[in-house]
Amino acid sequence: MSPGRPPARPPSAPEPDPTADQATKDAMSNATTVSPAHSASTASTLITDITALVTNDPSLGDNSPLGLIRDAAVVIEGDRVVWTGEASKAPATDNRVDAGGRAVLPGFVDSHSHLVFAGDRTEEFNARMSGRPYSAGGIRTTVAATRAATDAELEANLTRYLAEALRQGTTTFETKSGYGLTVEDEARALRIAAAHTDEVTYLGAHIVPPDHADDPAGYVALVTGAMLDACAPHARWIDVFCEQGAFDGDQARAILTAGRAKGLHPRIHANQLSYGPGVQLAVELDAASADHCTHLTDADVDALASGRTVATLLPGAEFSTRAEWPDARRLLDAGVTVALSTDCNPGSSFTSSVPFCIALAVRDMGMTPDEAVWSATAGGAQALRRTDIGRLTPGAYADLTLLDAPSHVHLAYRPGVPLVAGVWRRGVRVV
Ligand SMILES: [Zn+2]
Numbered sequence: 001m002s003p004g005r006p007p008a009r010p011p012s013a014p015e016p017d018p019t020a021d022q023a024t025k026d027a028m029s030n031a032t033t034v035s036p037a038h039s040a041s042t043a044s045t046l047i048t049d050i051t052a053l054v055t056n057d058p059s060l061g062d063n064s065p066l067g068l069i070r071d072a073a074v075v076i077e078g079d080r081v082v083w084t085g086e087a088s089k090a091p092a093t094d095n096r097v098d099a100g101g102r103a104v105l106p107g108f109v110d111s112h113s114h115l116v117f118a119g120d121r122t123e124e125f126n127a128r129m130s131g132r133p134y135s136a137g138g139i140r141t142t143v144a145a146t147r148a149a150t151d152a153e154l155e156a157n158l159t160r161y162l163a164e165a166l167r168q169g170t171t172t173f174e175t176k177s178g179y180g181l182t183v184e185d186e187a188r189a190l191r192i193a194a195a196h197t198d199e200v201t202y203l204g205a206h207i208v209p210p211d212h213a214d215d216p217a218g219y220v221a222l223v224t225g226a227m228l229d230a231c232a233p234h235a236r237w238i239d240v241f242c243e244q245g246a247f248d249g250d251q252a253r254a255i256l257t258a259g260r261a262k263g264l265h266p267r268i269h270a271n272q273l274s275y276g277p278g279v280q281l282a283v284e285l286d287a288a289s290a291d292h293c294t295h296l297t298d299a300d301v302d303a304l305a306s307g308r309t310v311a312t313l314l315p316g317a318e319f320s321t322r323a324e325w326p327d328a329r330r331l332l333d334a335g336v337t338v339a340l341s342t343d344c345n346p347g348s349s350f351t352s353s354v355p356f357c358i359a360l361a362v363r364d365m366g367m368t369p370d371e372a373v374w375s376a377t378a379g380g381a382q383a384l385r386r387t388d389i390g391r392l393t394p395g396a397y398a399d400l401t402l403l404d405a406p407s408h409v410h411l412a413y414r415p416g417v418p419l420v421a422g423v424w425r426r427g428v429r430v431v
Pocket residue numbers: 112113114269343
């Protein structure tokens with residue numbers, strides 16, 4: 001957002017997760033009692049000499065949507081931020097970390113990934129980038145490999161990609177099932193994912209699997225019946241790939257509505273490869289996010305601007321398939337809230353790097369560096385309807401990324417350079 005441009009919607013607008021909200025309130029009340037030089041249970045740590053601190057609170061610092069504070073400091077205690085401001089005004093603490101005149105921003109919130117899978121699709125990518133036809137089965141290839149893998153293999157794969165993402169500054173991630181497509185395989189994917197994140201999405205409706213190719217209606221009945229029953233206990237969200245060749249608008253509506261009846265909140269893969277009903281269905285059902293949004297009519301943009309549904313853009317997919325970019329500028333100018341995520345998956349976007357997506361969004365999708373950084377932090381949080389992440393203000397989780405750079409702008413200015421020099425997750429330095 002250029003100076004003075006308001007956020008599409010205030011970062012405080014999303015519906016808070018009830019449990020997160022309570023936790024936030026608890027931490028906020030702690031914040032009023034901070035200066036615990038001798039805290040009984042948790043030491044406080046001052047991170048100071050931050051040349052530019054992104055808080056995502058427009059009431060702070062330069063009053064931009066990023067709430068950028070110069071010569072700043074942050075105090076963390078336990079797993080929360082308890083104080084944010086100018087370094088010269090920081091309270092006394094037990095410990096002190098010198099950021100060395102570098103930039104700090106909230107940990108990235110990657111609100112869209114597909115990390116429970118086995119195998120890879122190197123040959124498919126190589127053929128696509130070499131202009132050669134490739135007839136093997138795309139998602140079906142990954143489904144076959146995933147079904148054949150053991151639980152331990154799937155978990156080891158997931159853990160590896162999470163560590164990779166963490167090194168690049170991602171402190172919260174959402175991930176999905178969708179490569180099992182049987183009752184047992186979908187439920188185990190979600191069980192494995194739930195051991196590593198609260199943001200777990202049931203995507204039994206990724207494609208119609210080959211074993212149901214002649215009976216798509218029967219597969220939708222399974223996804224909304226026995227598979228949903230087995231998966232709902234392990235997930236927070238339900239998703240559907242609403243696209244020609246996957247699931248149409250009526251099927252998507254039936255799937256998301258059935259999920260909602262079981263307590264899952266909807267999100268949707270919408271309008272990625274072609275125009276279609278996905279985006280407007282997302283807004284109608286108050287989905288937290290419509291993801292991809294590459295092919296949009298004016299009515300689609302108007303619908304997004306009028307509702308609470310975030311448009312999550314996934315430029316890794318367009319990069320890796322040489323497809324047309326989503327038009328972030330058009331969405332932002334219409335007042336739509338935009339999130340940026342990786343879509344990390346073995347077929348169409350095999351990157352776990354949010355900084356890479358920020359660079360693409362700035363270079364090719366019309367976003368300013370400030371907008372892209374906001375969308376990859378606060379925007380991702382809003383796409384998950386969370387108020388306790390994606391910002392660095394009292395009460396938020398102490399999820400911070402330290403850059404080996406004087407400004408967050410370097411994330412786009414120095415593409416491909418490993419700038420992440422430190423990561424704190426839930427108050428613990430992990431990188
Ligand atoms: Zn996806």
